[in-house]
Amino acid sequence: MSIVLVCDGALEQYSCHRFADAWRQTGRRCLVVGAPIAGELPLPNRPCDLTLHPKELLGSTVFDHANAIGLFLRNPADIETITTGYRALRQSRGLLAAPIFSGPLIPLAGDDLIDAFLRRLSCDLMIVSGDDQLKQLKAMTSFWPAELSKPQILATGFWFPTPPPTPPSPKPLLVALLQREIPTRIGDKEQLIRLIKRWARGQSEWTVVLQPDHPWKLTPTVPTDNTSQQTNVVEAAPEQMLGLLRQCTACLTVSSPWSLVAMMGGRIPVVVGDYGIQSEQHTTTFFGCGAMHRLRDLGGLHKLQKLPLVNQGWLEAIGGSIKDGPARVLVALDTLRPATTAP
Numbered sequence: 001m002s003i004v005l006v007c008d009g010a011l012e013q014y015s016c017h018r019f020a021d022a023w024r025q026t027g028r029r030c031l032v033v034g035a036p037i038a039g040e041l042p043l044p045n046r047p048c049d050l051t052l053h054p055k056e057l058l059g060s061t062v063f064d065h066a067n068a069i070g071l072f073l074r075n076p077a078d079i080e081t082i083t084t085g086y087r088a089l090r091q092s093r094g095l096l097a098a099p100i101f102s103g104p105l106i107p108l109a110g111d112d113l114i115d116a117f118l119r120r121l122s123c124d125l126m127i128v129s130g131d132d133q134l135k136q137l138k139a140m141t142s143f144w145p146a147e148l149s150k151p152q153i154l155a156t157g158f159w160f161p162t163p164p165p166t167p168p169s170p171k172p173l174l175v176a177l178l179q180r181e182i183p184t185r186i187g188d189k190e191q192l193i194r195l196i197k198r199w200a201r202g203q204s205e206w207t208v209v210l211q212p213d214h215p216w217k218l219t220p221t222v223p224t225d226n227t228s229q230q231t232n233v234v235e236a237a238p239e240q241m242l243g244l245l246r247q248c249t250a251c252l253t254v255s256s257p258w259s260l261v262a263m264m265g266g267r268i269p270v271v272v273g274d275y276g277i278q279s280e281q282h283t284t285t286f287f288g289c290g291a292m293h294r295l296r297d298l299g300g301l302h303k304l305q306k307l308p309l310v311n312q313g314w315l316e317a318i319g320g321s322i323k324d325g326p327a328r329v330l331v332a333l334d335t336l337r338p339a340t341t342a343p
Contacts, residue, residue, distance in 0.1 A: 128155055130321070269310050
């Protein structure tokens with residue numbers, strides 16, 4: 001089976017490489033296709049096997065010999081466009097279409113989850129992170145008409161490897177995961193960074209790393225506020241995020257999915273609860289995690305080590321208990337015969 005994986009973002013590209021590496025070890029042929037990603041990357045920089053923008057795929061021969069196609073694109077509309085165009089092209093040639101699979105990769109909940117599902121109705125298989133997502137989708141679609149075509153759903157765990165936890169850094173280390181557009185209100189992100197700086201100023205034994213969870217330009221993340229440069233607040237270096245999350249003492253974020261790396265490693269999570277449980281802040285997934293805190297209730301870095309770890313039941317339910325995700329996908333793809341996907 002030749003599997004073509006199409007991606008267009010840093011998280012998506014990392015996940016596709018992880019799938020491909022696992023499947024190649026079983027003897028399957030895989031091809032990771034995507035466009036170059038601009039800026040400094042928080043993850044190891046590993047180019048795609050084939051550099052091609054997803055919108056150029058239908059005019060190429062990439063899919064000609066594919067036995068399965070994975071579409072992991074940030075804009076779900078592109079998934080529908082490629083799926084429809086590919087199947088129409090195969091039909092015009094009198095050929096069967098390969099099964100197409102996709103998924104949001106990160107855990108979602110409620111409206112965000114059903115929206116991701118609705119936008120992938122054209123796929124044959126949708127992967128979600130955990131059993132909780134399976135239960136939610138089953139409940140939300142239980143009264144749908146039986147004749148309505150919808151993809152199979154499969155829980156595959158998290159999109160990153162989960163090695164055994166290691167001892168944290170001997171010196172207290174806080175990794176602040178900074179998101180591109182969250183918090184959404186203008187000025188809130190800068191205010192959050194200033195608060196973290198103020199905490200660090202009073203706790204010199206701590207090191208604070210400001211880590212973007214997305215590609216970024218090498219410009220200062222820390223806003224200037226007429227104070228002398230703090231030696232214990234540092235900008236993250238490219239490609240170091242995973243290592244920092246696995247060795248930190250605590251990880252602070254509003255809603256970055258990469259905070260799950262720290263949670264799986266047994267680190268102290270601080271999910272900023274000041275912005276509420278809202279879809280626009282992407283915080284709905286973290287409901288029940290047991291790690292949401294209001295910043296004013298924390299009061300400083302010295303209190304972080306007294307905070308509880310993540311709710312283990314919640315973590316396992318959203319994907320933490322699944323360790324064989326790539327193998328599960330292969331089994332599912334092997335049961336999806338091309339004939340079932342012909343237009």
